[in-house]
Amino acid sequence: MSSSLNVNTSEIGVAKQLVLADLREGTTGPITVMVCRKWDVTSVNGRFMSTDYVFSDVKGGVMHCTAWNNIAHYFFDKLKEGGVYLLKGFVVQRTDQYRILKDNPFVIGLNGSTVVKKVDDGGSSFTRYPFLLTPFEELEPTEGKYFVDVIGYVTEVGPQSVKSSGARAVEFNLNNECNRRVRVTLWGDLGDVMLKKKAENPAVYCLILTSMSAKFYLGVLGLSSSSSTILIDSSEVPALQTFKSSVSCVPMGDTSDPVTEEVVSVGTLQELVDRVRADKSKKKAILFRNVVEITSIRTKNSWYLFACSGSQCRRGLTREGGYFICKACKSKVDYPRTRFRIQADVTDGTMSTVVTLFDEVAEQLVKRTAKSLVEEQLNDTSLDAPLLPSALESLIGTKHTFEIKSHTYYRYGEYESFNCAKIVGPGLDDTDGNSKCVTSDLGSLPSDSPKRGSSLPPPTPGSGRKLRKLYLEESDDDDEGVSVDPTRVTGVADNSGDAKKDSH
Numbered sequence: 001m002s003s004s005l006n007v008n009t010s011e012i013g014v015a016k017q018l019v020l021a022d023l024r025e026g027t028t029g030p031i032t033v034m035v036c037r038k039w040d041v042t043s044v045n046g047r048f049m050s051t052d053y054v055f056s057d058v059k060g061g062v063m064h065c066t067a068w069n070n071i072a073h074y075f076f077d078k079l080k081e082g083g084v085y086l087l088k089g090f091v092v093q094r095t096d097q098y099r100i101l102k103d104n105p106f107v108i109g110l111n112g113s114t115v116v117k118k119v120d121d122g123g124s125s126f127t128r129y130p131f132l133l134t135p136f137e138e139l140e141p142t143e144g145k146y147f148v149d150v151i152g153y154v155t156e157v158g159p160q161s162v163k164s165s166g167a168r169a170v171e172f173n174l175n176n177e178c179n180r181r182v183r184v185t186l187w188g189d190l191g192d193v194m195l196k197k198k199a200e201n202p203a204v205y206c207l208i209l210t211s212m213s214a215k216f217y218l219g220v221l222g223l224s225s226s227s228s229t230i231l232i233d234s235s236e237v238p239a240l241q242t243f244k245s246s247v248s249c250v251p252m253g254d255t256s257d258p259v260t261e262e263v264v265s266v267g268t269l270q271e272l273v274d275r276v277r278a279d280k281s282k283k284k285a286i287l288f289r290n291v292v293e294i295t296s297i298r299t300k301n302s303w304y305l306f307a308c309s310g311s312q313c314r315r316g317l318t319r320e321g322g323y324f325i326c327k328a329c330k331s332k333v334d335y336p337r338t339r340f341r342i343q344a345d346v347t348d349g350t351m352s353t354v355v356t357l358f359d360e361v362a363e364q365l366v367k368r369t370a371k372s373l374v375e376e377q378l379n380d381t382s383l384d385a386p387l388l389p390s391a392l393e394s395l396i397g398t399k400h401t402f403e404i405k406s407h408t409y410y411r412y413g414e415y416e417s418f419n420c421a422k423i424v425g426p427g428l429d430d431t432d433g434n435s436k437c438v439t440s441d442l443g444s445l446p447s448d449s450p451k452r453g454s455s456l457p458p459p460t461p462g463s464g465r466k467l468r469k470l471y472l473e474e475s476d477d478d479d480e481g482v483s484v485d486p487t488r489v490t491g492v493a494d495n496s497g498d499a500k501k502d503s504h
Contacts, residue, residue, distance in 0.1 A: 017086075020061030023106055029088035032119055033057050034126035037210070038081050040072075041227045048072075052228060053079065054100070054130070055108065062130045064100040065090075065108040078116045084126065089113040100211055100228055101132060102146040129237045131208060136180040136259050139214050139221055147211040147226055151243050152176050154205045157198045160191055162315075170194050173256070174209070174223070177246040181256040183222040184209065190225055197233065206244050208232040217407055219285040221259040263287055270350035273416065276409045286406035289424060292346040293399045298354070299387045301343065304370045306336035338371040342392065343417070346402070354417035355402060364423050365400065366391050401425055 018031050033055035041049045051072040053065040067075050079085060091109045099105060134148040142148060152174035160170050170191030173181045186194050198205050211228035214221060234240070263285045266272045272288040279286075297303060306317050308326040317324040317336055324333040340362035346355050363369060373389045380386075386393060401424040408419035 019059045020055065020057045020063045021059060023063065023092045023108070025092055025094050025106065027092040029090055030086055031055075031057065031088075032084065032086045033063075034084050034128065035079050035081050036062075036128060036130055037230060038079065039228065039230055049227075051075065052100075056127045056130045058125045060127055060130075062101060062127075062132070063104060063106065063108055065110065067110040071111055074112070075110055075114075075116065078118075082128065084119040086117045086119055087114060089115045096145075098144060098226075099146040102148065103132075129232075129239065131210070131239055133208070133239060136176045136182055137178070139182065139223075139259060141216055142214045144213070147228065148214060148223075149208060149210045150174065150182070150212060150223065151208045151239060152182075152206070153243075153247055154198060154207070155203075157194060160195065168192075172198075175256045177243065179256040180259055182214075182259050183217075183220065184212075185222065185224045186229070186231075187225050190229060190231060193231060197231070204247075206233065206240055206247070208237065208240060216261050216285055219260050219263040221261070261285060265289070268350040269346075269348045269353055272404065272406070272418075273351065273353060276406050279406075284406070288402070288404040290348060290401060291399055292348045292355070292402050294344050294346055294395050294397065295352065296345040296396060297388060297392055298343040298345065301341075303340070303342045303388065303392060304374055305339050305341050307339045308333055309335050309337045338369075338374050340366075340370045342366075344395070354415070355404065355420050356417055357420045361420050361423060365395065 018027070018029065020031065020033070023031070034057070035053055036056050037054040038051065040051050043049055048069050050069055051067045053067075055063050055065055087108075087110075089111075090113075091111065092106050093109055094105050095107050096105060100107075131149045131151075133151050136150070136152075139148065139150075153176075154172050154174060157170060157172040160168055162168055167187055168191060170186045172184055172194070174184045175181045197207075208231075209223070209225070210230045210232065211226050212223040213226055214223055216222070232240070261284070264275065265287050266275060267288075267290055269288065269292070272286060275284070275286050306324060308315050308317060308329055315326055315329075316339075317326055317333055319325070324336050325331070326333050340357060340359055342357040342362050342365075344355050344357065345352055347353075357365060359370075366373070368391050373391060377385070377389050402420050403422040403424055404418045405421050406418075408421070410417045
């Protein structure tokens with residue numbers, strides 16, 4: 001192997017080669033590497049952004065590499081998966097956010113000055129399938145700073161759904177050999193691939209998922225795909241061979257335990273808001289379930305919206321050329337669906353905040369559909385017609401037990417709000433309606449209680465980002481996330497389409 005490399009590199013005038021571990025910002029090579037993975041990255045509207053790679057070397061080093069869209073075509077046929085190449089004339093840049101490899105802050109950037117030479121080598125000294133697999137027990141929220149590779153098996157896959165953002169998603173449980181599981185969300189075409197592959201493997205399907213983001217949702221860990229996620233199930237991958245052997249004697253089923261964190265329950269809105277503001281890392285799941293009083297309903301942004309009438313799409317519509325347009329479905333919508341979006345000011349006697357009620361939760365409270373209320377309001381053409389239908393107006397001053405989860409917290413400047421996850425009470429869910437109530441008088445807000453937004457620290461300005469950021473889509477139904485996925489690569493199952501990325 002070494003002699004073969006020496007002969008080939010000397011022919012192109014390369015003196016001393018570097019290994020990946022030697023690369024630092026500003027390094028230009030030369031290096032000899034194997035192309036382990038290759039994928040294309042496209043934006044959410046299908047625009048090609050870049051071609052990315054994972055390289056390995058003879059010392060076991062691994063590094064991420066990028067060729068931007070304006071130069072990627074130059075390397076399309078020159079760099080192929082499994083091939084060994086000598087490279088020089090590239091640039092090495094540091095990326096402190098959204099790293100493909102958690103412990104390597106450098107990325108190789110290919111450009112028009114980069115020289116690529118195929119090396120006549122069998123690749124026996126290179127790691128063909130390098131993965132930095134993270135055990136489920138060691139998974140932590142990635143906080144948008146890096147991604148993780150995981151391995152596991154799947155027994156069942158849920159049907160494809162369309163989130164309110166318009167993004168398509170497929171969800172399932174990924175299990176490990178220790179009967180632990182994490183919830184996985186695959187966005188866009190990657191979900192389509194998953195459904196097809198699972199249909200071909202109806203019993204147990206083992207796979208590796210690369211470049212996944214991790215986040216806790218009310219105490220349960222979930223993984224979400226990124227624009228660099230690839231689904232790998234090749235029987236040639238040593239890590240998969242080892243994993244399949246380790247689970248061959250493990251009982252398969254839905255008896256595994258989720259990866260969880262402690263859920264902190266709070267009794268007052270003040271404590272909820274204080275804890276959410278203080279928890280910058282958002283590693284704690286905070287749950288509020290208590291009695292609040294609705295003091296007003298906001299009308300500035302209306303109490304309803306028109307959404308796509310597709311079978312599963314719930315995305316809000318835009319108005320273009322006199323028509324409603326769904327950008328997710330890329331089509332005109334002649335008969336839009338009417339959805340609730342009630343923004344209510346509520347208080348529990350300790351403070352006031354805004355709580356938004358969507359769809360089914362709002363219908364529980366109002367006992368009417370959004371469509372019927374809109375029609376009722378449109379039929380009232382009098383000059384003194386109220387801004388709110390009587391069914392909403394009558395809610396002001398009423399008290400209800402709201403369940404609020406910390407991950408729905410939204411803040412823009414001085415404005416703060418949460419989503420109502422559930423309304424608890426007799427006939428509304430499976431509880432008996434009993435809940436721990438705030439001891440303070442809900443009839444009036446104490447004069448010395450903090451007002452909404454008081455003592456609110458100024459928003460932290462966004463730090464400058466280097467290279468590209470991978471936009472992640474969360475699985476919360478009412479968040480406007482972005483779907484990000486890669487395209488087909490040789491030897492693995494993956495996807496193309498619904499991806500968005502402007503920097504790693």
